[in-house]
C-alpha cells in the first residue's frame with residue numbers, strides 16, 4: 001500500500017557520503033576527520049558520549065552547519081564540497097526530526113504532515129499523510145491540534161511530517177530522548193518499522209548504546225571528534241577494536257596482567273594473549289555476564305577461594321560482588337551478572353568459569369595503546385574495577 005513512499009534511489013548510489021569532514025567552533029576542532037556512509041534503506045546510528053561531535057556531523061549532513069572541510073554527497077550528488085559549494089537544507093531532500101521537534105501550533109496534525117507535500121494533488125497528500133499517521137498509531141488524531149497531544153504523540157507526528165515527502169535521507173537527532181522509558185520503547189519500535197517499510201536511509205544520533213543496537217543496521221561509535229569503529233551491532237559488541245568500544249556498551253571488570261608464555265594470569269582465570277609481546281602488560285576487560293558462577297558445596301576454608309561479597313537481585317538478573325582469588329594468590333573485587341534469581345549468602349565460596357567470547361584483551365597504555373583513562377598500568381597485581389565509559 002505504501003510502496004510509492006519509497007525514495008527513488010539511483011541504483012547503487014550511496015544515500016549519504018561524508019568524506020574527510022573537519023569542523024571547528026572558533027579554535028576548537030570538534031569533528032576531526034570523519035568518513036561516513038549510509039547506504040540506501042540502511043539505518044546508521046551515530047553513537048557516542050555527550051559532546052563528541054555527533055550533532056555537528058548530522059547538522060553538516062543536513063546543511064544546517066556550513067561545511068568547513070571535506071565533502072558531502074547525497075545519492076552521488078555533491079551538496080557541499082570544496083570551493084564553498086553548499087546546497088541549502090531545503091534543497092537536499094532530507095527529512096529532519098529532533099528531540100523536541102516543534103509542530104506548527106495553528107495547523108492540525110493532518111495539515112502538519114501534509115505541509116511539505118504542496119506539490120502533490122490534495123487527495124494524494126491526504127492519502128499519504130494518513131498512511132503514515134496510521135503506521136505511527138496517530139490516524140485517530142488527524143484532526144487534533146498539537147496542544148491537544150502528549151509529548152510522545154507530538155513526536156510521532158513530527159516523525160510522520162519528516163517522512164511524508166519521502167526524503168532520500170532521514171536525519172534524526174535523539175528523537176526519543178524526551179520521552180519516558182515505556183513510551184520511548186514503543187515509539188522506537190514503531191519508528192523502526194516505518195523506516196524499514198518506507199525504505200528510508202537514516203542517520204540517527206543517540207548517546208544510548210541500547211537504542212543504537214535496537215535501531216541500527218550499522219553503528220558508528222564516536223569519541224572526541226573521531227569515529228572509533230563502524231560496523232554492525234554484533235561486530236561492535238563481539239569484536240570491539242578498542243577498549244573504549246567495550247566500555248561504552250556497559251560496565252566491565254578491568255584487570256591487568258603481564259603476558260607470560262602467551263598467557264595472562266588473572267584472579268578470574270588464565271586468558272590467552274599470544275598476540276601480545278612476551279613480558280608486556282595486557283589490559284583484560286571482562287563483561288560481568290562472561291562469568292559463570294557456581295556455589296561450592298563443601299564449605300571451603302574462608303578466603304582461600306573466590307567468595308561472594310554481596311548479591312543483589314536486579315530483576316531479570318542477579319548481580320554478584322565477588323572477591324576473586326587467582327591461582328597465584330592474587331585477588332580482585334569483580335562483578336558477575338547471572339540470569340534469574342541467584343543470591344548466594346555472603347562468604348559463600350564459589351568457582352568461576354569464563355566465557356572467552358565476552359573477554360577482551362588489549363595492550364596496556366604502557367604498551368602504547370589507547371585506554372579510556374589514559375593511565376599506564378603498574379604491574380600485574382594492580383587490579384581495578386572499571387565502569388562504563390559514558
Ligand SMILES: Nc1ncnc2c1ncn2[C@@H]1O[C@H](COP(=O)(O)OP(=O)(O)OP(=O)(O)O)[C@@H](O)[C@H]1O
Pocket residue numbers: 025030048049050051052053054055056057207
Ligand atoms: N554553535 C556552537 N558554538 C560553539 N560550540 C559548539 C556549537 N555547537 C556545538 N558546540 C560544541 O561542540 C562540541 C560537539 O557538540 P555536538 O553537539 O556536536 O556533540 P554531541 O556529540 O551531539 O553531544 P550531545 O549528545 O551532548 O548533543 C561540544 O563541545 C559543543 O559544546
